[in-house]
Amino acid sequence: MVSSHTDSPAPEIPAGTAEFIRRIRERIATVVVGQDIVVERLLIALFTSGHLLLQGVPGLAKTLLVSVLAKTIELGFKRVQFTVDLLPGDILGSEILDQRTNEFRTHRGPIFTNLLLADEINRAAPKVQSALLEAMQERKVTIGNVTYPLPAPFVVIATQNPIEQSGTFELPEAQLDRFLLCHRFHYPEREEEKEILRRNVNLGVRREDKGAVANSEFDVLAQEPVGSTDDLVQAMEAVHHIHVSETFIDHVVSLVNRTREHPAVELGCSPRAGIALIKASRARALIHGRTYVVPGDLFALAEDAMLHRMRLTYEALAEGYTGADLLKSLLHEFGDAPHRNGYVKV
Numbered sequence: 564m565v566s567s568h569t570d571s572p573a574p575e576i577p578a579g580t581a582e583f584i585r586r587i588r589e590r591i592a593t594v595v596v597g598q599d600i601v602v603e604r605l606l607i608a609l610f611t612s613g614h615l616l617l618q619g620v621p622g623l624a625k626t627l628l629v630s631v632l633a634k635t636i637e638l639g640f641k642r643v644q645f646t647v648d649l650l651p652g653d654i655l656g657s658e659i660l661d662q663r664t665n666e667f668r669t670h671r672g673p674i675f676t677n678l679l680l681a682d683e684i685n686r687a688a689p690k691v692q693s694a695l696l697e698a699m700q701e702r703k704v705t706i707g708n709v710t711y712p713l714p715a716p717f718v719v720i721a722t723q724n725p726i727e728q729s730g731t732f733e734l735p736e737a738q739l740d741r742f743l744l745c746h747r748f749h750y751p752e753r754e755e756e757k758e759i760l761r762r763n764v765n766l767g768v769r770r771e772d773k774g775a776v777a778n779s780e781f782d783v784l785a786q787e788p789v790g791s792t793d794d795l796v797q798a799m800e801a802v803h804h805i806h807v808s809e810t811f812i813d814h815v816v817s818l819v820n821r822t823r824e825h826p827a828v829e830l831g832c833s834p835r836a837g838i839a840l841i842k843a844s845r846a847r848a849l850i851h852g853r854t855y856v857v858p859g860d861l862f863a864l865a866e867d868a869m870l871h872r873m874r875l876t877y878e879a880l881a882e883g884y885t886g887a888d889l890l891k892s893l894l895h896e897f898g899d900a901p902h903r904n905g906y907v908k909v
Contacts, residue, residue: 612716827878
């Protein structure tokens with residue numbers, strides 16, 4: 564029986580949506596080597612109107628991936644490079660005095676777009692980071708005494724360097740909780756890295772004015788989008804027809820609650836973690852061509868949806884525990900539960 568908490572499952576994935584997803588993957592693969600999981604997370608963020616945090620050392624193509632995605636779909640795109648001297652008004656906008664009329668007029672900042680790339684978000688001061696809270700949660704911005712709605716869809720994709728690096732500020736818990744997922748980049752496999760170098764060797768140069776400039780990966784991006792806003796809307800609607808069973812919801816609630824009860828956890832996951840897991844699981848099911856979620860979605864997305872919402876106790880950290888280790892142990896303990904309820908992990 565279909566749960567009253569979910570829409571009725573679609574009989575099948577719309578052919579147009581499946582083709583749209585395939586075209587996006589193919590276009591990104593022409594520029595970025597590997598990173599299939601990251602591409603999946605980017606699509607999940609777009610299809611659920613959720614925000615995504617990409618974390619990793621410089622040079623792993625975080626910015627390139629988002630730039631490719633922006634040009635692949637017909638969406639408004641703005642990029643903000645976060646630095647220590649950035650001000651909230653540089654992102655949101657401000658009121659400017661027009662000396663000709665002696666009246667204030669509103670200058671809208673780069674946040675008024677569909678896809679905002681907040682590059683190296685943790686290099687800005689906490690005051691600037693907190694300026695995004697209202698926009699990310701309520702999809703609106705207050706400038707002066709006036710509140711303006713943001714375009715639809717509106718998605719923030721932020722990149723962040725590891726907090727151990729110099730010149731970074733740790734994001735506050737309230738800010739982190741606004742991100743649907745936080746994905747951690749890893750170095751490419753050996754063969755993938757060889758392919759990256761081969762492609763770079765063949766980039767060549769382009770003539771410009773009276774000289775020439777060596778091409779980068781950003782210069783070879785195809786300009787024509789492979790999908791429109793209508794295609795994206797159709798995919799977003801298809802996500803809401805993905806079936807979520809009551810048993811799956813029970814498992815999500817149980818897993819989230821374990822983070823609040825564990826003695827090594829000082830701050831457990833908020834209800835947003837459960838919401839993020841279900842939203843992301845539905846989108847992942849759509850991307851994989853299913854009309855229903857399976858436990859494999861939960862296991863695949865748990866780290867990205869939960870780890871940035873957890874904080875260990877000082878004693879646990881002193882003993883060398885990490886959030887990733889703790890979450891893995893919780894998932895291992897949790898792993899037998901789906902089998903007892905007739906599920907099969909995939």
